[in-house]
Amino acid sequence: MRYLSLAILLALLSLKANAQDDPLVDRLKAYGDAKQNANLFVHFDKNVYTNYETIWFTAYLIRKSKAPINQHKLISVALIRDADSTVVIEERFPMQNGLAFGSLVLPDSLLTGNYRLLAITDRLTNSSPEALFVQPITIKTNIDAPFKASMKLIEPGSNKVLLSVTSKDNRFLPKPTMVSYKYGNFTKTAKTDASGQLLLDLPKQENISDPNLHVKLKYEKDSSLISMALPPEKSRASVKFYPEGGNLVAGLPMNIAWEVKDQFQMPIALSALLFKNNQVIDTIETSSYGIGKFRLLADADADYTVKLAHSGLIDSIYHLPKALKKGVGLSIPEALAQDSLRIGLRTNDAKKLTIRIHNFKESFVYATFEMEQHFRTIKIPLNEVPKGLNTITITDSLDRPLAERMFFAHYDSSPKLSLSTNEPSYTQRQKVSLSLKLDSKIENALVSIACVQDSRLNGKNTNDIESYTFLNNELEQLPLNVNGQAYKDKAYLEQILLVKGWRRYTWQEFQEFRPESAAFKTDSLQVIGKVTKSKKELVAPVIVGVLNAQQMGLITTRSTGLFNLNTNELMAEAGRKMYLFVNEKNKLPYKIEVDDAFSNMNAKLRHQISYQSNILPSNLLNNSELVLQSNEKAIRLKEVTITAKKDNGFTFGRGLPGSNACGDYVCRYNILNCPNHVGDSDNTQPVPGRTYMTNGHSMLYTECKASVANNGNELFTPVKGIRLQKEFYLSDYKEPQEPAFFSTIYWNYATLLKGDKATDLSFYTSDITGKFRIVVQGLTDNDVIYAERFFEVKAKQKSDP
Template sequence: MRKLLIILCLLLPLLGLQAQDTNNTRSARFEQKMRWYGAADKGLLFVHFDKNVYTNNEQAWFTGYLLHPPVHVDSNYIMAVALIRNEDSVVVAEEKYLMADGLSFGNMFLPDSLQPGFYSFVAYTNLVEAGQPRAMFVQPVTIKSVVTPSFLASLKLAPETSADSATVLLKADSKDIFNLISNAEVTYSVGTGKQKISGKTRTDPYGAASITVPVKHLTSSASLLKVQVNHKNEKKQLQIRLPLPDNKLRVGIYPESGHLVAGLSNRVAWEVKTAEGTPLSTLALLYRNAVAVDTVQTNGEGLGTFSLFAEAGNSYSIRVLRKDQPDTLYPLPNPVTGVPLLHIADAVAGDTLRISISAKQPGTWHCMIHNYSELYAGFDVTLDNASARGFRMPLTDIPRGLLTVTLLDASGKPVSERMAFAHYDQKDKISIVTDSAAYHTRQKVTVKLKLNAADTGRSGGMLSVACVQDNRLDVRNTTDIESYSYLNHQLADLPFRKDPIGPGEDNKDYLNNILLVKGWRRYNWQGLEKVSAADTLLANIASLQLKGNVTRFEKEAGKPLSLSFITDSAMQLIITAADGSFHIRKEDLVITPGKKLMFFVNEKNKNNYAIQVTDPYARINRNLLAWLPDEQNDQRYLLASHTDSMTLKAGEKAATLATVTVSANKNDGSLYATSALQGRNACGDYVCSYGILNCMNHSYGTLPVEGKTYRTPNGMGMNNTTVYKGCIETKEENKFMLFVKGVYTAKEFYVADYTKIDPSEQMFLSTLYWNYATVVNSAGETELSFYTSDITGRFRIVAQGITSNGVTHAEASFTVKQR
């Protein structure tokens, strides 16, 4: 903080401001508290997934980044990932992955049993506080079907609804016009807990049904009607928002710096959302003492600003001009006196922040520049004869990102506060250049990555890089490491905007509005006042551990027992405690992806013993969605009021899908084949239609046969062979053994090379390239290459990760055409 104060000392005498030494009583007191407050931070976990639209039988690839962890980074050595169905919070897949130096690499196979719908990947590390993960990341995803459905279903609200209930019309249509979807079972529910409403009905002879639901107890967070249609073993799931009984708009009014200051011109931000939480563009009248004095408006993101000269004793309000709304006045805060007005004309700053402080009465206030974890500067501001003072704050020693300016009165109470973004345009930028803008199918793509340092010095970094089919990235569920780190993680419930920290004046305007509307919510002085040195002890933090127990005839053995423990290639001996309990060291959990740890008893009469291993991650996974804040929980639900949106369309998959016929004794092995004969054994092993064991290009196949020879993946080729030794987990005589999922290392993503092997079958690969960690630097270019598949259309390259100067993100695209 001292270097910044030295610069300020040179500027402030010219401006009527009084700079204080670092040891100023108020600054020193809060500086210590901010360090304690920062130590209690839970850290930030971000996970880059290759895409956010998947199908069953696909692999999800990802890199986890643990950014600025308050606890030593080595204490986070496992990243758990669970795939959870949003509708009922059922965990459909869960695994654990090795984390080292704050990085975790992994992939997860999406099971064949997945039904189309909305899901969430939830990731967290092994550190928990009071039983809940300290650092957690949620990636909403959509699972779509690749099979042409036999029928479609849709929902819509009935044209007329009463004040007490809402009616939804359902229509199920068959692909075959001669087969109507009659008498199909329809189940529905809305709400949770005691307020949950559920029921059943059936479609009429024409495939129609109506659902009437009382709306008395509906709220904005519990107004989603979930409907399932069952017809001949095929299920369709749909959702639709119900109108709320109180359809009143959600209007927030936020004077700059927290108060409407009497006798001065105030900038006021306001935000409008529908009752369901959707941002609304609208016009409104501004009233003074019930007399209209101005017209104000919000933009498409529901945000707006206006200026107001506030006078003591007057009342101010807003009336939204919408025919579908009751005539309602939304009051502004009452004007106050005796407090300063803190004004920042442009809060999206480069290397200098311009601040203006105004007041109607003389006074001295203490100004602090900080981020609630670190105090960057503290100095007194005195206004005597002049009613306003302006000064420039150099940001040289302040890191990129959000910062807060707070004014304290003589008693140390905060009276004004404002947020800003430092070094907005100063970041390490990634350039992505392809050797062509368009390619043919199965053609080589060469990409050059270049890190351009934010300053004149050199920089290096590590990026995860994906190239995927463009329609596998739903913009509504897309976030990047830069926006998440600097904005979404700190300011919740933001209006949607893709790449809000990207270049362009529109993005700067958006961010300025956000800092006015959302920034005042960072008024965390209550928590700051309460924090103490004891909060830095982190006494409630624990590390999740797998624990085991052995019983004899379902009772304690009464003596230490001998166990053998087998990983990939090593065997170890475990001696239990007298009660049969044992611990598994973290380093012994690491294993090759897809394999399992094996335990077995070394005692005589082995079948008399039973081994149990308790996995605490499994318990946590079943509660993850319930622990999310309400605004994050609500964002997990994208609406699908028509089931056709849950099926990949012709341009998104094989053009020949409609003409493919699969009999009971044939499986073509492609991504878009029917799932009738697909399978994996208990060990996760399978053979694709080309006789390749655990094929790199197909995620499923037929079950392997013990003793048979198969080809195995080998980098770019398929030249190795192996004799399959069987899946020991399925053998009857091994009941005394226990197989447990371990902590997986990274599995290599094999890039297709059609110069080495050119399959005759069509290759429908939506992920063409994935690299967990690509090293880049500003001294030169990093080159990578891969091949297009048989899917045509637009593909997108996404590169994001960490650099010497923070985090960065970039995208580029190209087109694939048929040969």
């Protein structure tokens, strides 16, 4: 092994002063600006919810794109059902300095199943959102299913599925159940027979993209969704080979990574035989992530092939790329670098080379040298290289790429934040004391904090701010990390960096890029209103009133009747409805139409986001799997049926028992808008002038101003407001008769942490027993931060106080 000469090593050590000498600096910046996307991350309190629960969130705009962070004024959050891409609910919230806080209440009528939360900000580039984030979630129910439904495959290898529907106590239902099902591009509607069964004979389809059979059942007024993955027909696997550095070069020993996926783009763990000119030379294999690595000294004219050993795949031969007769090999023993990067260079063609470390936005290290030896080891300091994914590109004198490799600079998996509780385990309704302490190197941090039942954090859907910022937001869809947090798993990351590249950035595309050809049109999502009179355009401006339960505002339209609804005019507390009306004596000839760009964009994106992650076989064979366990819910002594009626009038309330026109109610324990008694038949309307408990303290209730509305008047046009955050309700649960089955027992939008002292807070466990998880994530002065801690909640014994 020969090492780089002292002169060249010293040149490399001083590259931080010469990086600006890179002739491609300006083009890299222009290319990076053209391709860069904003990094929006949303911390939701959990990813498994049930009806009438509240979704709490904090949104962090970590990196700007075309617009500065402070130009992102609003964020929209929409709930989209996977089964049919229906936008179920959508709300928008103010954003300031890249931060947004809010909550959404899930309706009682929500069907169980898989959903996605779509978050976008109001800034657009070329008619697309600059910042977008998608969070998969699951909706379960706290009510036992009104009927039981299950599916099973009749026999292996067939596409015949037997569906069975019975009552809750396993009896035959007196009436047939309506069944709608979809498999691939085949859909059909049918009914169960007298025994509650239906045989689904599904046509076999080639190149099907979704392995799941989706079934919707409707019996009288009750509905349920179930699905199952059908075993696919044998198909060819997707096999790709990645010689380290980019090319296989004859006569140079090289590492070759390879990746195997099935027809649904899911990774496959298997073994295979490596052939040279039809002669077996090695046995190779992939990990559970579908990724493997082997070493090969290739001959120039040899044919190298791989044959997979897997009974579920069509027997196929896969060819490695042909070896170049001359070239450069690049190897990195450890792609997770800290303060320096060690690389190995091999060549069979001595020439002048250029080393460039960059991130396709900026150039950080730039040097040229003569590669006279066949092999060199070079150690490069990373003082000027930012933390995260970066690329080292080896080019010739004409800047043509010869080898390239991605690595992670300044990787550090050590904890930045420590969490400690006063006890390792607690009983029901016991006080928890939590202390948060930053690492001594960190001065400040702004974090959101959630403490939730661990089973409400499904590992398949879990996001964390470190893994998303440094990995998911930069690379294409990654295989699910079985150990939880991808960023902390070194072995996983080393495999990923062997086969994943900058899918949005390539050197070939960069060379063809011309800054003058990159045209960007920036805009923002807005809510626009238009007033017409007798179905005709106005010729003079009119006054439009904006009314909610708290205040009324006035807007003067343009002479054509157009008007903008800005943030201040649409501000309203969560749950408050908002209406527009024309402030003229004779309102009948006037009509207001609202063009809501946020709703239009959600409708446009709802079909696209389902393709942003791999489709997993769901195997939801029984609808009871979407019902909470008995220790997670209160026993329902009676059910309240809420009938939705067509409402063309002006009403703010949700129609819940005991609520007034503003949607406010008081539970039996004198708590205003108690989250534990939403829809309870014992609720009463609050009385103006009386004092009620809320958020742990008392408050004086003032008049509900929605009474000014005239119910049944069709002259008011509803419009979505900008929702102000509401505080998380903390309770000590001292009332023994009050059930407290909360899976989220603590939430805080934004807590400021100081590096010189610990931050202490407290909350109480609920009636749910089992494992709970505390998740803390957010921003430091120059980085992102994540930490978690677990504790157990045990059932209180009778002797306990």
